[in-house]
Amino acid sequence: MNYPIWDVPFFGGGLVIAAIAILHVFVSQFAVGGGLFLPIVERKAYSENDSELLAYVKRHSKFFLLITIVWGAVTGVGIWFSIGLVNPAATSTLIHSFVWGWALEWDFFVLEIASILIYYYTWDKVDRKTHMFFGWVYFAAAWISLAIITGILSFMLTPGKWLETHKFWDGFLNPTYLPSVLVRTGVSFALAGLYAYVTLSVLPSSDFKERAVKYVSKWFLPASFLIAGAGIWYVAMIPAFPRTLTMGGAPMLTTWASLSVILSILIFVFVYFGPYKHSRSFTLPWAILLLLLGLGATTVTEFTREGARKPYVIYGYMYSNSILESQKYDLYTKGVLSTAKWVKDKQVNPAEMKAVGREIFRLECQSCHTINGYNGIKSVVAGWDSTYTDAILRNLDVLKGYMPPFMGTDAERAALVTYLTSLNPLRRTLALEFRTENALEAGRTVFDRFCFRCHTVDGYNAMRTKVAGYTYSQLDSLLQHLPELRGDMPPFPGNENERHALATWLASLNQAK
Structure with a gap:
């Protein structure tokens, strides 16, 4: 709250950071593994007298x-530029x-640049031992940079x-x-292999290409086991709540985590049955496919993290x-605007x-939400009336544990409610008529609009188990008393027809199982 808000229409600041950071990570980790690849392959060529x-x-x-x-350095600067604008407090x-x-x-980054430039420009100009020394210096500097940034x-x-301590080493040598x-480190070695496939794939079919591609495959495959083993250790060390989010607590986050595993397995399978088994016929399109799969795995993994x-x-x-945990209770009394x-x-x-509510939205919500674009709030609150919106804001962190609580006075919350409900002035009726032939379809539509943000059908916070044994009449009655059943639940915001449709659909869940 001590800095101006950088407004990025449609995309949002967070997506700008993500786009730059993912491209940077995909190259910077190659810079580490590829830095080891160069002197090792050079030494292999000398020892085997392989011209x-x-x-x-x-x-x-x-x-x-x-x-x-070029790519790594430019995107690295881009990360600093974007995070400084989007979240200057952090x-x-x-x-x-x-x-x-x-x-x-x-310091080590400067050493990286100097050593790789010397390494490249001294081919055939210095003796073998000296040339390889610069390659090893580059790798050491690159890996130490990785180790520092990772901390x-x-x-x-x-x-x-x-x-508790705010001491350097307590933060740096943290549990994960x-x-x-x-x-x-494992990812950097794997990426060294994926990038090497690109430069090998353009070579004509030959005995050399066959043995070189197979050698790179042997470089890649062991790295996969390091990633898997260390990944399991990493998941075991993160706090319980983030682990819950990735394992069903937040549907989108769970999807990203699942895709990270699936894409990693696909890369392993494609490498084994592609370049490893068919080294001689390995082509550029296959190499590009592997590289794109690697970029995809990097993307969803970084989104998950x-x-x-x-x-x-x-x-x-x-x-x-950007609001500090320690500021939270002061804001409930003093307000976010005055602070x-x-x-x-x-x-x-x-x-x-409405104007004040827009200001509060910028302070408390815009770091994650746009209006009409990425993670757009307008579509989220479509159909919400002021009572329902206020109930959601009162219990935001309880209903949606991955969101911060609303931190402000009652008057500020009322202003935000006014602004949010103004985004969709003409409320769309989801189930205009309650008819037997369309009740189930309409009920599922109502569920997706009003309930799916907190409930799934069979996954996290599943509705099927919650409504087991209830009849239509009982469910229709319960929907009229949601806050009384559980204080952090908002009242049902739909009309009578929508409530009937939802009750019909909920009653059908255990019949369909």
Whole structure:
């Protein structure tokens, strides 16, 4: 709340960070594994007196240099630019808490750039031992950079004792640090193989191509086992609530986590039955497919890692909207408007409730939601009346554990309700008529609109088990008294026809099982 809000229409600031960061991670981890690949393959070429392999690694080093130094460096700067604009409070915390870590990482980054440039431009100009030395220096600097950055990134989900001490080492050597380093190291080795497939696939079919592709496959496959083992360790070390979110607690997050596993398995299978088994006939389209699968796995894995922190950006310390956990109770009495620095209205003006509500939306919601674009709030609140919206906001963190609580006064909450309900002024009736022939279809539509944000049918917080044994009449009656059944549930916001349709559909669930 101490900084202006950077408004990114349609996409939202979070998606901008994600797009840049995923592309950067996909290259920066290749920069580590590929940095080991170069001197190892060069040494293999010398020891086996293999001129074809040596010529290949020379060509591959140019590809490596262009991808890592150009793409990697540009996206790295892009990450700092975007996070500084989207979430300056969290960025400031990371800088001030780990200033010496950042300084050390930047030193090693400079060493990376210098050593890889020397490595590339001294081919055939220095003796073999000296040339390989620069390759090993590059890899060491790149891996140490990875180890430092990983300590800070893993801190954001598992800050550990830092929450009490605010000491560097308590935050850096956090509970998920070691498994995170091992996972990222394994991924970097695997990506070295995937990128090497690209430069090998363009070679004409030959004995050299066959043995080189098979060698790269043997490089890739063991890395997969390191990723799997360290990944299981990582999941075991994260807090219980984030683990629950990825295993059914948040449907979208569960989907991303599942896709991460599925795509990783697909890559392993495709590598085994593709380049490993058919090395000679391995082609560029196949290599591009593997690279795209790798990018897909990286994307959903990073989305899962970021999403697991919800409702925080720094777990247990700072919410995703930059409000500190320690500020929460003060805001209930003082209000968010009087505390925020970059707002037009410092208090709620009853004559300008919609405008004030828009201001509060920017402060508390816009870090995750746009209006009409990515994660758009307009479609979320479609059909919500003021009573239902107010009940949701009162119990936001209870009903949706991956969201921060609403932090503000009653008047500020009322202003936000006014703004949210104004987004869809013409309420669309979902089930205009209650007829036997359309009741089930209409009931499912009503469920998707009003209930699916907190309930699934058979998964997390499943409705099928909750309504087992209830008749239509009982369910129709219960829907009229939801807040009395459980205080954090909002009243049913639909009309009578919609309630009848929903009761009919709920009663049918256990008949259909």
